[in-house]
Amino acid sequence: MRVLDGITLLDLSTQMPGPYCSMLLADLGAEVIKVEAPGGDPMREYAPMFDSVNRGKRSIALDLKRPEGKAVLARLAERADLMLEGFRPGVAARLGVDYATLAKIKPDIIYCAISGFGQDGPYRDRSGHDINYLAMGGVLGLEVPIAGKPSPPPVLVSDMAAGQFAAIGLLAALVGRMRTGRGQYIDLSMTDGVVSWVGTELARFHAEGKSPGRPNVTVAPHYEIFATADGEFVALGIVYEDHFWRRFCETMGFAAWRDWGNDERIRRFDEIRDELRRRFLQRSRAGWERAFEGADVPFAGVATLGEVLANPQFRHRGLFAELPSSEGSGTSRQVALPMKFSQAECTPRGAPPRLSEHAEALLKDLGYSVQGIGALAASGAVIVP
Secondary structure (H helix, E strand, O other): OOOOOOOEEEEOOOOOHHHHHHHHHHHOOOEEEEEEOOOOOHHHHOHHHHHHOOOOOEEEEEOOOOHHHHHHHHHHHHOOOEEEEOOOOOHHHHHOOOHHHHHHHOOOOEEEEEEOOOOOOOOOOOOOOHHHHHHHHOOHHHHHHHHOOOOOOOOOHHHHHHHHHHHHHHHHHHHHHHHHOOOEEEEEEHHHHHHHHOHHHHHHHHHHOOOOOOOHHHOOOOEEEEEOOOOOEEEEEOOOOHHHHHHHHHHHOOHHHOOOOHHHHHHOHHHHHHHHHHHHOOOOHHHHHHHHOOOOOOEEEOOOHHHHHHOHHHHHOOOEEEEEOOOOOOEEEEEOOOOOOOOOOOOOOOOOOOOOOOHHHHHHHOOOOHHHHHHHHHHOOEEOO
16 A cells, blocks of 8 residues: 555656656655657656656656647546646646646646746746756855855756655645645746755844855864865764764864864864864775764765665665666666655555557546547557557
């Protein structure tokens, strides 16, 4: 049993934010029908990325510029609980798949539209990608006091955040529909999501009336990445906690520093930071990991991706799964949901779909005859492999 068994989601989104959202819901039990254009989700050009956010879904390729394709979507919408799209504002309306249109077909449908800047406002029609949303939303600016300049993050922060916000919004609206019987429209801005993530720093800016010299989490000299003797790195994560600081000093042999409180440590920021940089260069990363084993200090080596896959904690948690690749040969390494339910299953539930792999089965479920399916395929409105 899965917590969303019996819930159907139509997903018209591509690339990363929407597919990540619908993958989360698929793992939780929703039937996700991935509606693709005849050319497929552009992410299919790079199978590993596509597979990482599209497992456990069914695919049908429709040409929504054709009346027959719109008609198939309308029949799918009649059976759906949730709808998700990631078009630029105005595109869904031009295609006839906007909330106003589909709510006439299914009045209690819950519809989420993900866009870069939202459906209204002076920037609604601007183009953008993750790095632009992070720049405008303040995340990249927070790097300047730390590194002297911002740099692109190694993961698509705003994309993944938007996918999670979309999942939260859809699930919240689903609970609301259980009480009221009404569906609704969710307008989700990726940039708004970025601003939400810098909320603590904005609150600090408002309270202090100026930009902080350093972001909140980096004002401590012992919250930092340090280079080691072998050219690798370790992460020390002490913030304000005196008990962690005392244990750290005992492990490192800093007897004179042991009883310095948080205020004293901040005042001595440069002294402490310089000495920690010097000291960590005296051993290898593995040597420091051994030194801190069992010390109960927030400390970790900076892992490579290969080390992540081999990590015994993650393997014990069952965090990885091997599924067939969407390309039809080989396997795809998938990361499971980071939660466990006591009374429900949420492990990866199936391979990523090939383009329009489930078109024939879905059309039969909708009541189309063999002749009708053939006519749709012949018209180009639906791809039937």
